[in-house]
Amino acid sequence: MALAAASSTAISGSISSRSLASHELIKAPQIGSFRPLERHLVPSGAVNSSRRRCLVKPVYAEPKQSNSTVPHAATIIAPEVSENVEESIEKEDYEKLAKELENASPLEIMDKALEKFGNDIAIAFSGAEDVALIEYARLTGRPFRVFSLDTGRLDAETYRFFDTVEKHYDIRIEYMFPDAVEVQGLVRSKGLFSFYEDGHQECCRVRKVRPLRRALKGLRAWITGQRKDQSPGTRAEIPVVQVDPSFEGMDGGVGSLIKWNPVANVDGRDIWNFLRTMNVPVNSLHSQGYISIGCEPCTRPVLPGQHEREGRWWWEDAKAKECGLHKGNIKDEAALTNGNGNEAAAAHAGSTVADIFNTQNVVNLSRTGIENLARLEERKEPWLVVLYAPWCRFCQGMEGSYVELAEKLAGKGVKVGKFRADGEQKEFARQELELGSFPTILFFPKHSSRPIKYPSETRDVDSLTTFVNALR
CATH class of the missing domain: 3.40.50.620 (HUPs)
Structure with missing residues (x-):
């Protein structure tokens, strides 16, 4: 302009x-x-x-x-x-x-x-x-x-x-x-x-x-x-x-x-x-x-x-x-909005916004899938999972780096997944998966049932790679 x-x-x-x-x-x-x-x-x-x-x-x-x-x-x-x-x-x-x-x-x-x-x-x-x-x-x-x-x-x-x-x-x-x-x-x-x-x-x-x-x-x-x-x-x-x-x-x-x-x-x-x-x-x-x-x-x-x-x-x-x-x-x-200023779960339940992180290298986890992943104490491979909402601009902003990271980790012994945590899944994600705001990124180690939350606001490929390599 x-x-x-x-x-x-x-x-x-x-x-x-x-x-x-x-x-x-x-x-x-x-x-x-x-x-x-x-x-x-x-x-x-x-x-x-x-x-x-x-x-x-x-x-x-x-x-x-x-x-x-x-x-x-x-x-x-x-x-x-x-x-x-x-x-x-x-x-x-x-x-x-x-x-x-x-x-x-x-x-x-x-x-x-x-x-x-x-x-x-x-x-x-x-x-x-x-x-x-x-x-x-x-x-x-x-x-x-x-x-x-x-x-x-x-x-x-x-x-x-x-x-x-x-x-x-x-x-x-x-x-x-x-x-x-x-x-x-x-x-x-x-x-x-x-x-x-x-x-x-x-x-x-x-x-x-x-x-x-x-x-x-x-x-x-x-x-x-x-x-x-x-x-x-x-x-x-x-x-x-x-x-x-x-x-x-x-x-x-x-x-x-x-x-x-x-x-x-x-x-x-x-x-x-x-x-x-x-x-x-x-x-x-x-x-x-x-x-x-x-x-x-x-x-x-x-x-x-x-x-x-x-x-x-x-x-x-x-x-x-x-x-x-x-x-x-x-x-x-x-x-x-609900009482604390965040979106009510039903607000986006029927959202028609196009999904994101769509690539064969990112596994789309269902509610049952992430529940099973969270229960496992011995995993064959560690997992990196993003809790997201497709309408969230911050999630959209990190889509490119997350997809690129998934491509880099393909065949390297680390699974990369996504779980849509808005709508009906939001309360579950808050209570069981440490969801604070979108996006929340979790690393599930190979020999531990407790996920580790990515603490940084920096979501570029190098920063995420460093986080994974430090914990894998």
Whole structure:
């Protein structure tokens, strides 16, 4: 994607449409910077979008010297609007708008979002590469607001990055915090790290989802850094703009909040090219192998070749890697998730996804076959077996190396097998075969009934060969 060229074209159009010179564009005051624009500079779109609630006084971000820490997104109260007024407002077809903007640049999409919603929209900033959103907003020359969720468990590097971003853009980020009583109750009853045992959803609900819900009740729209290539199974179909399926805006009710995803169609590599080109500050954790960044206990670096979301909640299934902020991405949440945030067994029982690891050198083990293999204390040959799900992108990612390994080991005294461990077999695999997340690789030694679990996230041929040779 020629992101730089597209951005350049869109930037030029944006500048000319407002008759601003390039140096004026960069210095344009912003709501986020707590320097409200002079009346003659306020974009007409922002004025029109707020005219519908004429009784609402525009809320600007607090001055930097203020000691108040209450974000405006949490304190704005939606006014009562008569039904007659509401009925007279033409509701936009956002599905149609999404199609119209499908091939638009992120800058054009950002400009449209800020134009339509003015002070009633804000950028959700996580402290990762979605700093690109702030840069795009700056380039539009329009006022903008930024908010972030401080869970209380972020890395020190992320907090320092927040400060860097505020100084770089001369803005004040509107922070949202979890309810102290709720956090206290969770920690006292279940401990500091309960999410490792019963899933991350409960902790995320207290520390992230509920604070976000409060923030969004003060807005009519929000801007996220979601991309289609970020998460297997949950973000592949996100549009550039949509009616938020999970949260409510200041007017309340279904359809009261609009969600913009300006970089939905952008490849992660192009995002990074943009950040480098524009000399945008980035979180120092990125240089340590972190790509997707969340809370410290639930985030770790990824290895070369791993998907970026594999560093988040790594003890859970690949398709459960959402914290709840974008749960609307999951089409049938009740069917796809159970109490601990992982897929329910029935979700993929009837899956029509094509099988993987299909080669004559990989033995397809049935439930009976792997049960017998696990019971044997004396085997003629050792076995290497992958517990997998064909829909899992991480399993798909290691298919080539596993098949190549099977070819190398053919006739060498080591059997290579696979066992599909999702659906009805998932609970059995968890209890009897140490399944944690997909894929799980087990080595069954020749003279031992107990399998040895491959401990590394590196799944290239050489690493797997070393593991086998050390144990055979």
